[in-house]
Amino acid sequence: MPAQAASIRAEDPTRRVLKDVFGYDDFRPGQATVIEALLAGRHVLAVMPTGAGKSLCYQVPALVKGGLTIVVSPLVALMQDQVAALRLAGVAADTINSSLDREANVAAWRRVASGQTRLLYLAPERLMTERMLDALSRLDVSLIAIDEAHCISQWGPAFRREYEDLAQLRGVFPQVPIIALTATADEATRGDIEARLFAGRAETLVLGFDRPNIKLAMETKQDSKRQLLRFVERxxxxxxxxxCLSRRKTEEMAAFLEKNGVRALAYHAGMSKEAREANQNAFMSLSGVVMVATIAFGMGIDKPDVAYVFHTDLPGSLEAYYQEIGRAGRDGRPAEAHMLYGAGDIRTRRMFIDEEDTSPEHKRRAHRRLDTLIGYCETAHCRRQVLLGYFGEEAKACGNCDNCLDQAPRADGSAEGRIILAAVAQSGERFGAAHVIDIL
Structure with missing residues (x-):
C-alpha cells in the first residue's frame, strides 16, 4: 500500500505537494474539485465551512502551477499568520502591509519581482492601487485568491467598500484564474459575489455548513451579567x-468577569492598536483566557481550543451569527454557542438598520435578514435544521441544541391566531401592536 500511495503521488503533482509540503495524505471533501478547476484555468467561488481547509484550495495549486499567486486578505494579523505558517513548511511566501516598515516591504517586493516568492499576501487597499497593479501585471501571475469573499457583497454580513474594486481584477489579469473563498454566504450573497467578481462566469462549490460539534442554545435575556457568569463558571x-454590542458593554463585562475570578480581556475598535494586539496575542497564545469583544474581533481568528462563543446581544443577521459561532470548536471537540435574546435587542437592531446610510432596498433586505434571525431565536424546532435550512441545506433533528435536548411544551395556537388576525382586519389594519393588544 505505501508503494502504491507513493506511485499515486508521483503521478499526481497535487497529491505530491499535499503530502510533501503540507504533510496530509488525502484531500478533504471539496478540495480536490476546487484545485482541479483552478489548474484547468477556471474561476471558482468556494463556500466551505470553518475547518474545511480553504487555504489549501489555493496554496496547493499555487505550488503546482508555479509563478506568483496573489492572496487578498482583509487583516494584517491573518496575513502574517499565513505567511509564517507557509515559511515553516518551506514555502516562499511574503506579505507587504502597513504594519511593516518601509525597508521590510521593499525587501519583500524585491523577492517578488525576482521570482523568488510563490505566494504574496496583500490587503485589497494595497493591491488595487494603480502602481501595484501595473507592477504585478508585468510579472508571471498564475493565480489570484480572495479570502473572506463575503466582504465583496453588499448583501453579506461584513461588506467592505475597499473590496468592491476587486471586480477589476479579471480585466487586469484576463488569463489568470481567480478563486473567491468564504465560510459565510447565503444564496443572495453568493449571487452577488458571482456577478461582481466573475460577471457570472465561475464554478460555485458549496459544501455543507454544519458544525455538529457545536451545541446551539438560546436563553431569554433577564440579568445578562449573572447569566453570563453562570455560563462561564460551567x-x-x-x-x-x-x-457584546457596544464598546462600553465590552469593557463592563470584562471587568465584571475579572472581578469574579475569570481571566477576561476586552477587545474593541476604540482601544489603541497596541492594547488590541496585546490582548489578542494573549488570547491566542494562552489557554483559559476569555475574550470579551465587539464584532471588531473575529475575522481570521483561528484558535483551535475555543470552547464556547457567547452572545450577550442579538447579532446583526443569521450569517453574522453563523460566522461568529464558527470560531468555537475548531479542534473538533464539543463546543457551545449560547445567545441571550430580548425584545430590546430587536428594537436596537431595527434602529441600526433604519439609521444606516444605505438604499431603501438594502434596508428592506436587512430587515428581512433580521426577521429570519428572530425566527431562529423563537423557533420551537431543531435550531440546527433552521440554521442550515437558511443556507439551503437540509438536516435531520440534531440532538445537540436546546430545543432537541429540552423540548419546550407546545400548544396549538390556531384559534388565538384567528382572533388576532380578525382584530387587525376589523380595526382597519391601521394600528400597531400596542393598540391591537388593547383591543384584544
Missing part, C-alpha cells in the same frame, strides 16, 4: 469568546 479554565 466552563472553568476554558477559552471562550463573548460578543
Amino acid at each position: 466552563h472553568p479554565g476554558k477559552s471562550g469568546i463573548i460578543y
Whole structure:
C-alpha cells in the first residue's frame, strides 16, 4: 500500500505537494474539485465551512502551477499568520502591509519581482492601487485568491467598500484564474459575489455548513451579567469568546468577569492598536483566557481550543451569527454557542438598520435578514435544521441544541391566531401592536 500511495503521488503533482509540503495524505471533501478547476484555468467561488481547509484550495495549486499567486486578505494579523505558517513548511511566501516598515516591504517586493516568492499576501487597499497593479501585471501571475469573499457583497454580513474594486481584477489579469473563498454566504450573497467578481462566469462549490460539534442554545435575556457568569463558571479554565454590542458593554463585562475570578480581556475598535494586539496575542497564545469583544474581533481568528462563543446581544443577521459561532470548536471537540435574546435587542437592531446610510432596498433586505434571525431565536424546532435550512441545506433533528435536548411544551395556537388576525382586519389594519393588544 505505501508503494502504491507513493506511485499515486508521483503521478499526481497535487497529491505530491499535499503530502510533501503540507504533510496530509488525502484531500478533504471539496478540495480536490476546487484545485482541479483552478489548474484547468477556471474561476471558482468556494463556500466551505470553518475547518474545511480553504487555504489549501489555493496554496496547493499555487505550488503546482508555479509563478506568483496573489492572496487578498482583509487583516494584517491573518496575513502574517499565513505567511509564517507557509515559511515553516518551506514555502516562499511574503506579505507587504502597513504594519511593516518601509525597508521590510521593499525587501519583500524585491523577492517578488525576482521570482523568488510563490505566494504574496496583500490587503485589497494595497493591491488595487494603480502602481501595484501595473507592477504585478508585468510579472508571471498564475493565480489570484480572495479570502473572506463575503466582504465583496453588499448583501453579506461584513461588506467592505475597499473590496468592491476587486471586480477589476479579471480585466487586469484576463488569463489568470481567480478563486473567491468564504465560510459565510447565503444564496443572495453568493449571487452577488458571482456577478461582481466573475460577471457570472465561475464554478460555485458549496459544501455543507454544519458544525455538529457545536451545541446551539438560546436563553431569554433577564440579568445578562449573572447569566453570563453562570455560563462561564460551567466552563472553568476554558477559552471562550463573548460578543457584546457596544464598546462600553465590552469593557463592563470584562471587568465584571475579572472581578469574579475569570481571566477576561476586552477587545474593541476604540482601544489603541497596541492594547488590541496585546490582548489578542494573549488570547491566542494562552489557554483559559476569555475574550470579551465587539464584532471588531473575529475575522481570521483561528484558535483551535475555543470552547464556547457567547452572545450577550442579538447579532446583526443569521450569517453574522453563523460566522461568529464558527470560531468555537475548531479542534473538533464539543463546543457551545449560547445567545441571550430580548425584545430590546430587536428594537436596537431595527434602529441600526433604519439609521444606516444605505438604499431603501438594502434596508428592506436587512430587515428581512433580521426577521429570519428572530425566527431562529423563537423557533420551537431543531435550531440546527433552521440554521442550515437558511443556507439551503437540509438536516435531520440534531440532538445537540436546546430545543432537541429540552423540548419546550407546545400548544396549538390556531384559534388565538384567528382572533388576532380578525382584530387587525376589523380595526382597519391601521394600528400597531400596542393598540391591537388593547383591543384584544
